[in-house]
Amino acid sequence: MKKLILDQRLSAIVDLVGKADIVVDVGCDHGYVANYLVEENLAKKVYATDISEPSLRKNERFAYNRGNDQRVISLLGDGLVPLRDKDFDLVIIAGMGGDLIIKILQESFDLVKDKTLILQPMTQRDQVRKYLVANGFKITKEAIVRDKNKFYEIMKFIPGKDLGSSCDYYFAKNLLEEKDPVLKEYLEHLLEKTENYIKKASQSQSIKAIKRRENLERQAKLYKELLDDY
Numbered sequence: 001m002k003k004l005i006l007d008q009r010l011s012a013i014v015d016l017v018g019k020a021d022i023v024v025d026v027g028c029d030h031g032y033v034a035n036y037l038v039e040e041n042l043a044k045k046v047y048a049t050d051i052s053e054p055s056l057r058k059n060e061r062f063a064y065n066r067g068n069d070q071r072v073i074s075l076l077g078d079g080l081v082p083l084r085d086k087d088f089d090l091v092i093i094a095g096m097g098g099d100l101i102i103k104i105l106q107e108s109f110d111l112v113k114d115k116t117l118i119l120q121p122m123t124q125r126d127q128v129r130k131y132l133v134a135n136g137f138k139i140t141k142e143a144i145v146r147d148k149n150k151f152y153e154i155m156k157f158i159p160g161k162d163l164g165s166s167c168d169y170y171f172a173k174n175l176l177e178e179k180d181p182v183l184k185e186y187l188e189h190l191l192e193k194t195e196n197y198i199k200k201a202s203q204s205q206s207i208k209a210i211k212r213r214e215n216l217e218r219q220a221k222l223y224k225e226l227l228d229d230y
């Protein structure tokens, strides 16, 4: 059997897992992460769940064809609901909107409050960080990857207190400290986008446009300050 090769985003996700006993991959879809984890002995067992039956079947077929079906267990259902009676120690939720990730965690908070979480929200990344820090988690490490003009941030949370500055909700502390080159590209990309939005918002003098411009200017200032430190 040929070794499973993951793309950059999925590789960054499994790198942050490190090693775990029992992992849950919520919204597993293709099943690449779940199967990679057991094949590389990074997890003893993975519960791969999906709300969509066709998506879950993709993972089920993939696990069967690769001989992993005893260690990759497919469960159909919404979020962590199918995990109610199961033991696990780490949860991955990747490739979904930040609002959906927060909803999934909120709805099963009793199941996840003492677990390690690896999250890769497609949107509202600051909201995800805020929600978890407000609910007893701290960020231990983050990764950022670029695929063409898309940037993906992957966050690892464990239970604990984190007394970071408010800028930690927007960008990973470890990546800023390491002066990660992809984070620099991301900040430059955000600054350019924000400056274009400021130009557009400056064409109107309505109260809404003025408020929006003020907000955008605050964001641009943060990006510039962070870039100045590079």
Ligand SMILES: C[S@@+](CC[C@H](N)C(=O)[O-])C[C@H]1O[C@@H](n2cnc3c(N)ncnc32)[C@H](O)[C@@H]1O
Pocket (backbone or CB within 6 Å): 026, 027, 028, 029, 030, 049, 050, 051, 052, 055, 077, 078, 079, 080, 093, 094, 095, 096, 100, 104
């Ligand atoms: C874009 S795919 C991401 C797949 C994979 N996690 C990745 O990062 O490549 C999102 C998957 O999440 C599933 N999904 C969406 N809402 C869900 C929910 N509430 N519970 C479980 N799975 C969900 C979708 O059916 C889909 O298969």
